[in-house]
Amino acid sequence: MLCVNLISAFSLLWVGGWCLDLKFPPGFQFGAATSAYQVEGAWNVSDKGENIWDSMLHSNPSLISDGMNGDVSCDSYHQWRTDVQMAHNLGLHFYRFSVSWSRILPTGFPNRISEDGAKYYNKLIDGLLKKGIEPVVTLYHFDLPQSIQTLGGWTNPLIADWFADYARIVFRLYADRVKTWITINEPLIMCDHIYNLGNVVPMVHEEELGPFLCNKNVLLAHAKAWRIYDEDFKPQYNGKLSIANNPIWLDPASEKDEELTELAREFGAGRYSDPIYSAEGGWPPSIEKIMAEYSKKQGYPYSRLPSFTDEEKKLIQGTYDFYSLNHYTARLVREAHKNETPGPWFVAGSKELNAVLEIDPTWAYTDLSYLAVAPKGIRRQIKWLKDRYNNVSILITENGFATRDPDLYDTGRINFIRDYLKEILLAIKEDGANVIGYTVWSLMDNFEWMFGYSLKFGLYSVDFKDPQRLREPRASAFFYSSVIKHHSLDIPHSSHQYHHLKRKNLIQDKTSATSRIRVNCELMLIYTLSLAYILVKTMH
Ligand code: NOJ
Numbered sequence: 001m002l003c004v005n006l007i008s009a010f011s012l013l014w015v016g017g018w019c020l021d022l023k024f025p026p027g028f029q030f031g032a033a034t035s036a037y038q039v040e041g042a043w044n045v046s047d048k049g050e051n052i053w054d055s056m057l058h059s060n061p062s063l064i065s066d067g068m069n070g071d072v073s074c075d076s077y078h079q080w081r082t083d084v085q086m087a088h089n090l091g092l093h094f095y096r097f098s099v100s101w102s103r104i105l106p107t108g109f110p111n112r113i114s115e116d117g118a119k120y121y122n123k124l125i126d127g128l129l130k131k132g133i134e135p136v137v138t139l140y141h142f143d144l145p146q147s148i149q150t151l152g153g154w155t156n157p158l159i160a161d162w163f164a165d166y167a168r169i170v171f172r173l174y175a176d177r178v179k180t181w182i183t184i185n186e187p188l189i190m191c192d193h194i195y196n197l198g199n200v201v202p203m204v205h206e207e208e209l210g211p212f213l214c215n216k217n218v219l220l221a222h223a224k225a226w227r228i229y230d231e232d233f234k235p236q237y238n239g240k241l242s243i244a245n246n247p248i249w250l251d252p253a254s255e256k257d258e259e260l261t262e263l264a265r266e267f268g269a270g271r272y273s274d275p276i277y278s279a280e281g282g283w284p285p286s287i288e289k290i291m292a293e294y295s296k297k298q299g300y301p302y303s304r305l306p307s308f309t310d311e312e313k314k315l316i317q318g319t320y321d322f323y324s325l326n327h328y329t330a331r332l333v334r335e336a337h338k339n340e341t342p343g344p345w346f347v348a349g350s351k352e353l354n355a356v357l358e359i360d361p362t363w364a365y366t367d368l369s370y371l372a373v374a375p376k377g378i379r380r381q382i383k384w385l386k387d388r389y390n391n392v393s394i395l396i397t398e399n400g401f402a403t404r405d406p407d408l409y410d411t412g413r414i415n416f417i418r419d420y421l422k423e424i425l426l427a428i429k430e431d432g433a434n435v436i437g438y439t440v441w442s443l444m445d446n447f448e449w450m451f452g453y454s455l456k457f458g459l460y461s462v463d464f465k466d467p468q469r470l471r472e473p474r475a476s477a478f479f480y481s482s483v484i485k486h487h488s489l490d491i492p493h494s495s496h497q498y499h500h501l502k503r504k505n506l507i508q509d510k511t512s513a514t515s516r517i518r519v520n521c522e523l524m525l526i527y528t529l530s531l532a533y534i535l536v537k538t539m540h
Contacts, residue, residue, distance in 0.1 A: 020425060022490035029437035030484045032459060033096035033398055035141035037070045038446040040100060042077030046116035049102035051143040056201045066452035073447045074462050075469045077120060082471060084127040086443060086460055090477060091484040094134035096397060096439055098141035101166055108145030110165040118173050125177050138182040139167055149202050154190060155213040160220035167225035171233050179239040182324050182397060183225045186246045187218040187272055188346055196344040200450055212305045219275050219316050226319035240321030244397045245272050248346065249377030253334035261333040264355050268346055277389040281317030282308055294352045323385055326398035330377030331357035368402040368455055373416060379423040386433045393434040400441030400457045408461060413476040421489055440480060444471055
């Protein structure tokens with residue numbers, strides 16, 4: 001009996017991830033990501049048009065904490081061969097990058113296609129394919145043509161057609177070689193975060209209608225692009241498309257906050273996913289109701305969350321081939337206290353839900369304070385998506401760790417990637433989720449939006465003072481390439497490979513990142529068996 005109990009305790013620890021088969025499923029793919037404005041530079045090369053970052057940062061340089069902009073950045077426009085080589089050295093299966101709308105369409109509209117712009121991505125795509133690396137291409141990653149922003153940007157309903165025009169042109173140019181597409185990156189940032197806070201380019205602060213108009217228009221734009229591909233390109237090229245959503249995982253602060261927390265998940269993840277992935281289509285009904293009631297209380301004769309016509313609902317529903325998930329962090333949700341005004345959605349709270357979002361003080365911080373480290377959140381987020389959307393296959397299209405320290409010996413990043421990958425393995429092996437791949441943000445340090453070059457996410461460091469923008473692998477690059485090579489978190493002790501990178505007197509890991517999990521597992525087995533043996537012996 002005792003033995004049986006011990007064995008079950010052991011299995012529980014196994015299930016709890018303390019002891020886990022560290023191999024990734026066959027076919028699981030590893031990648032790394034960047035985006036056009038963050039790495040390309042060459043802001044005015046040839047006939048490229050201005051995007052919102054070009055124009056805003058040229059007229060207001062002090063907006064960025066280090067006074068910089070993306071004019072040159074990593075200079076990937078000229079140095080794409082080095083980027084491809086880095087991806088190759090890492091052993092990546094795919095490289096996710098984005099196409100710059102205003103590089104392809106200098107006016108933002110389809111009246112003129114830039115030959116040089118089109119050539120640039122041809123070279124990059126061909127260069128990757130030559131090395132056996134799959135290009136994963138995002139059509140839109142925060143860099144709206146200024147001409148379209150002038151016309152209201154993502155709050156103008158016509159943007160859905162303008163985006164569809166652009167998407168069709170990009171498909172025409174590259175669909176023969178690109179098989180995985182992301183239409184739009186992180187609409188929760190583009191709509192909810194930016195319009196609620198107004199502190200990120202395009203610096204429009206309008207909390208009432210902005211987030212919701214943008215939300216609806218993004219979904220329509222995505223759906224139109226998906227349908228164009230589905231009808232005119234899929235039959236020939238058989239690629240797959242998704243939109244990259246980036247919900248923060250939400251846990252209740254206490255038992256009594258459970259219902260509110262689920263509502264908050266629907267307000268974030270649900271509002272951007274249900275219309276595409278749910279069996280019913282349309283907004284989450286709970287959110288539709290709350291928004292209608294709240295808007296009425298505010299005196300609006302209609303809901304601030306715009307409704308869908310039946311036709312729009314049908315247009316959007318089912319426009320996916322997989323779920324593209326960008327994931328970084330988590331929050332605890334609690335009801336706001338009396339007289340407490342919740343902070344802005346989607347990092348601090350929601351007035352509409354009367355909910356406050358907090359960081360658990362036990363979670364480790366990164367140098368980007370709102371990205372607290374909470375690896376268990378990714379497993380729970382994956383499980384939530386799996387249960388809600390009929391076991392949809394999930395590609396993790398971003399996950400990464402920020403530091404201010406440019407040091408090459410980045411054990412913090414290694415631990416982060418290892419801990420998140422471990423939770424992803426648990427999601428696959430214990431929860432039965434269909435996760436098909438993982439992407440590190442980022443291949444290299446780059447222009448981190450309002451933080452400029454002060455924050456580093458790179459597996460490779462980039463020297464932004466060097467005219468050549470010298471790239472060097474960090475310890476995390478050696479670690480990640482070893483994980484890819486072994487297709488497992490169980491990798492040989494590898495710290496010697498990057499020991500030479502240790503510049504500072506950092507506390508060194510005694511065991512390699514992943515062998516610790518394996519040692520746990522082996523020790524657990526030995527303890528359990530010895531205990532069982534002793535007990536059986538004493539009973540006789
Ligand atoms: C998500 C965004 O897609 C990317 O552009 C950004 O650099 C990272 N998060 C890190 O903040």
